[in-house]
Amino acid sequence: MATISTAARLANDIARPGFPDAPVAATEQVEAQVLVVLIAVPTVEAGAADEGAVELAGLLSANGHRAIVVSSGGRLEPGLAASGAELMRLDVASRNPLIILRNAFILKRLIMQRRCAVVHALARAPAWSAFLAARIAGVPFVTTWYNGFREQNIFKRFYNSVMARGERVIAVSDQIADTIAARYSGAARRIVVIPSHVDGSLFDPARVTPQRIAAVRSEWDVGTDTRAILVIGRILRRKGHHVVVRAAGRLKDMGLRNFTFVFVGEDHGRSSYSGELWDLVMATRTTDVIRIAGPPADAPAAYVAGAAVVSAAIQLESPQRTLLEAMAMARPVIVSDLAAGSDTVLSPPAVSEDRMTGWRFRSGDDAELAAMLIRLLSASESTRIAIGRRGRERVKSLFANPAAPDQMLAIYTEIARPPA
Numbered sequence: 001m002a003t004i005s006t007a008a009r010l011a012n013d014i015a016r017p018g019f020p021d022a023p024v025a026a027t028e029q030v031e032a033q034v035l036v037v038l039i040a041v042p043t044v045e046a047g048a049a050d051e052g053a054v055e056l057a058g059l060l061s062a063n064g065h066r067a068i069v070v071s072s073g074g075r076l077e078p079g080l081a082a083s084g085a086e087l088m089r090l091d092v093a094s095r096n097p098l099i100i101l102r103n104a105f106i107l108k109r110l111i112m113q114r115r116c117a118v119v120h121a122l123a124r125a126p127a128w129s130a131f132l133a134a135r136i137a138g139v140p141f142v143t144t145w146y147n148g149f150r151e152q153n154i155f156k157r158f159y160n161s162v163m164a165r166g167e168r169v170i171a172v173s174d175q176i177a178d179t180i181a182a183r184y185s186g187a188a189r190r191i192v193v194i195p196s197h198v199d200g201s202l203f204d205p206a207r208v209t210p211q212r213i214a215a216v217r218s219e220w221d222v223g224t225d226t227r228a229i230l231v232i233g234r235i236l237r238r239k240g241h242h243v244v245v246r247a248a249g250r251l252k253d254m255g256l257r258n259f260t261f262v263f264v265g266e267d268h269g270r271s272s273y274s275g276e277l278w279d280l281v282m283a284t285r286t287t288d289v290i291r292i293a294g295p296p297a298d299a300p301a302a303y304v305a306g307a308a309v310v311s312a313a314i315q316l317e318s319p320q321r322t323l324l325e326a327m328a329m330a331r332p333v334i335v336s337d338l339a340a341g342s343d344t345v346l347s348p349p350a351v352s353e354d355r356m357t358g359w360r361f362r363s364g365d366d367a368e369l370a371a372m373l374i375r376l377l378s379a380s381e382s383t384r385i386a387i388g389r390r391g392r393e394r395v396k397s398l399f400a401n402p403a404a405p406d407q408m409l410a411i412y413t414e415i416a417r418p419p420a
Contacts (some may be wrong), residue, residue, distance in 0.1 A: 035065040035416050038107070038116040042093035045074030046234055046266045046295075048146040048172075048196075049122040051321060056120065057085035057196070058410065063409055064375035068114060070107065070126065077170035090124035095159075100128045107133035117416035119140060123147070127162045140415040144170040145180060147238075147317030157183075163191035168411050172196050174410035175341035179316060194407045196321050201402035203328035205304055205392075212301035220262050220293050220305075227377065228261045230306040230331075232322040235274055235292070235311065236268035240312030240336060242280055246366035247373060249284035254370075259377060261310075263292045264322075266304060303329035307384070308376050314363050328395045333358035334372050346394070357391035 019038035037060055048162040054076050057067035061084035069080055070088045080087050088110065092103055106128055111119065119134040120142045121127035127143055134141040143166040151157045163169070164184040169191045171177035181188040222228045233239030241263060267274050281290050299322075303309065309326035311333070319340040327333060328347075335345050337360055342350050347360040359375065361368040376384070380389055 003004035005222075033064075035060070035118065035360045035412055036114050036116045036418075037065065037067055037118045037120055037412060038111060038114075038130070039067055039069045039120045039122065040107070040130040041069065042126055044069065044071050044076040044080060044087070045073040046076075048321060050074065050076055050132075052122055052144060054079045054083065054145065055087075058083035059409060060412075061085060065409075065412075068110070068116065069294055070110070070130075090169045092129055093123075100125065101132070102134075103129035104132035108136045111137040111139055111368040112419050115418045118412050120144070121163075121166075122146070124159060124163055125248055128159075131162050131165055137419045138417070139301070139419055140167045140417050142166045142170065142173065142411070142415070144169045145176050145318075146172055147176070147315060150315060151183070165417050166190065168192055170194050170408070170411075173341055174343050175189055175316070176318050180213040192407075192411065194322055195214050195399050196319065197322070198324045198328050198395055198399045200243045200396050201326060203222050203300055203303075203325045205300075205330045206300050207302045208329075210300055213305045216296060216298060216305045219296070220291050221304075222260050222262070222291070225258060227259070227307040228305055229259060229261050229373070230302065230309045230326070231261050231263045231311060232265060232320060232326070235263065236265075236271070237273045237279065238313060238315035238317075239265065240314045240339075240364070241265075241277055243312045243314065243336075243364055243366045243369060244310060245277065245280050245286060245290065247369040248286045248289050250366065250370040251285075252286060252346045253374060254374075256374070256377065259307075260289050260291055262293050264296055267292070276301065299325065300329060302324055303331050305382060306331060308332045308334060310369075310373075312336045312369065313337035324395050324399050327357065327388075328400065330385075330392040332376060332384050332387040333391060334369065334376060335360055336363040336369075337361070338363040342395075344398075346390075355390065356387060357394050358387065 039053050039056055041049050044050045044053055052067050057069055057080055060067040068088055069085050069086040070090050071090055072091050072093055073089055111133055118140050119130050121130040122144050123149050143163045145163055149160045164187040169187050171180055171191055171193050177191050177193050180191055204418050231244050244261055272363060282288055303326045309331045313336050316338045345358045345360055347356050347358055359372040361372050
């Protein structure tokens with residue numbers, strides 16, 4: 001049975017030689033098949049890695065194993081506690097080499113004391129500490145890539161390289177896997193593609209009532225005769241919200257009316273991008289067609305309330321979970337070629353229009369995005385319904401298999417090796 005931590009442990013508690021929670025002698029009494037996996041992630045706040053940590057913790061607990069999540073914490077902590085995972089609070093988001101080294105020794109002690117059988121890193125900064133700790137402790141190290149990191153120079157390439165050093169390198173899409181293999185040829189044989197998983201029963205348009213849809217649109221202050229276009233992704237430059245704003249300006253200049261873009265991503269205000277984005281909204285005179293609403297309380301209803309969903313990422317990433325959820329809710333999607341690969345969103349000219357599940361445009365090209373939006377807005381209702389229905393079927397076939405999460409569990413079981 002996993003330990004449920006109602007209060008996160010502090011880093012200096014972990015560092016003490018007399019760390020009292022789980023003496024080795026007690027741990028050795030746990031049945032051999034029970035795995036203890038240390039999961040390192042910067043925060044459990046928002047985004048693919050954060051949600052991935054919660055999902056992995058739940059998977060382990062549901063199968064009788066234990067998850068120890070090392071992170072600085074965040075709003076998803078209740079989900080971790082509910083899954084039966086244990087949160088160890090530590091600043092693993094820092095890129096300071098001295099802090100990374102300090103964290104490595106703290107994690108090494110934790111690995112030894114809790115006899116962790118696998119160490120799994122979900123981002124680069126914690127990966128360096130986790131990699132060093134796992135190497136010293138002699139425990140298998142695993143990484144998961146959720147996006148393709150930029151490599152502007154040799155230092156950035158070295159910093160990114162830790163994510164290719166795992167005994168297994170998990171990619172959440174074929175597009176990400178191809179990028180890893182191209183950059184790090186030695187990692188090719190260790191790459192495993194495990195797509196994101198979507199709960200097809202939760203994200204089912206048939207279960208959403210008109211009252212829930214009306215409540216969401218009222219919260220957005222969007223009238224019934226206005227087509228709402230959801231823009232997903234946290235308010236970060238790499239998510240490409242500025243591209244959407246420029247496209248919105250083009251649509252207005254063309255005389256289009258009765259549309260509103262609703263930004264439903266989280267904004268932590270940790271960079272200047274939010275301010276720059278709003279300055280751009282003012283400069284393009286699109287304040288009347290842009291809503292920065294934040295994450296909806298009722299996500300399934302929010303997707304159905306929208307005429308379509310846009311992901312305009314300007315940096316390579318896996319198909320966002322929110323994008324897959326939108327497709328599961330039978331929404332037509334428009335994505336940049338870096339937001340989702342052709343294996344996720346089928347679009348012309350790669351497929352005929354009677355097989356398409358959405359539109360794709362060149363990353364950063366607001367003119368092409370505007371053209372795709374015109375196609376969407378001018379399409380008949382029956383066409384949009386057919387596109388959405390095909391998208392839902394694709395998600396159900398590729399991303400809603402109940403057995404899919406077991407792939408990760410099988411990898412843990414295969415490589416597990418507690419410290420000597």
